[in-house]
Amino acid sequence: MRESRTWRREVTMLGGMLALMAVWIALTRRFDLLSLGIGLAAVAWVLLVQRALLPPHEHLTQELGRRPIRLLLFLFTLAVRFVSSTLFTSRLVLFGGEEGRMMALPTRVEHPVGRFLLLNSITLTPSTISLLVEDDLLYIHWLERKGGRGDWRAIKESLERRVAEIFPRRRDADR
Structure with missing residues (x-):
C-alpha cells in the first residue's frame, strides 16, 4: 500500500x-x-x-476523479462566465458609468478546497475580486453600472452550484 x-x-x-x-x-x-x-x-x-x-492530498485527486463530468461542467461554466463578464466589463469601461461595490454573500460550499476554488473562480471572472471567505460569507468587490444592478448573483450562483456539485456536502465533513 x-x-x-x-x-x-x-x-x-x-x-x-x-x-x-x-x-x-x-x-x-x-x-x-x-x-x-x-x-x-x-x-x-x-x-x-x-x-x-x-x-x-491524494484524497482530493481521487475526489475530483470521481466526478469528471461535473468538473468539466464547472470549467465550461467558468469559461462562459469569463466571456460574458469580459464583454460586460469592457462595455462598462469603454462607455463609462461604472462603480465599485463591496458585498458579503452567503456561500453553501463547505469543503475547504471547494471554497478555495470558488474564491479563485470569482476572482478570475472580470469585474469581480474575491477578498475573503469567513465562516459562511464570501466577501467580493463588484464592478457594476452606476445606479444599476449587476449580475453578481448569476456569476456567484452558477459557479457556486458547479463547485458544490464537485464537492457535495457531507454530514461528517470537516469545516
Whole structure:
C-alpha cells in the first residue's frame, strides 16, 4: 500500500514537472540549452518547495476523479462566465458609468478546497475580486453600472452550484 502511494506521488510530481516545463517553454519560446536548463532548475525548485511545504492530498485527486463530468461542467461554466463578464466589463469601461461595490454573500460550499476554488473562480471572472471567505460569507468587490444592478448573483450562483456539485456536502465533513 505504501509503495503504491510513493509511486503515485512520484508520477504526480513527474506530471507536474512536464506541465510546468511546457508552460516555461510556451512563455520563453526558447529552446537553447541555457534557457531549458534554467527552466528545469526553476521547475524542480518549485516542485520541491511545494512538496516540502504542502502535505500530499491524494484524497482530493481521487475526489475530483470521481466526478469528471461535473468538473468539466464547472470549467465550461467558468469559461462562459469569463466571456460574458469580459464583454460586460469592457462595455462598462469603454462607455463609462461604472462603480465599485463591496458585498458579503452567503456561500453553501463547505469543503475547504471547494471554497478555495470558488474564491479563485470569482476572482478570475472580470469585474469581480474575491477578498475573503469567513465562516459562511464570501466577501467580493463588484464592478457594476452606476445606479444599476449587476449580475453578481448569476456569476456567484452558477459557479457556486458547479463547485458544490464537485464537492457535495457531507454530514461528517470537516469545516
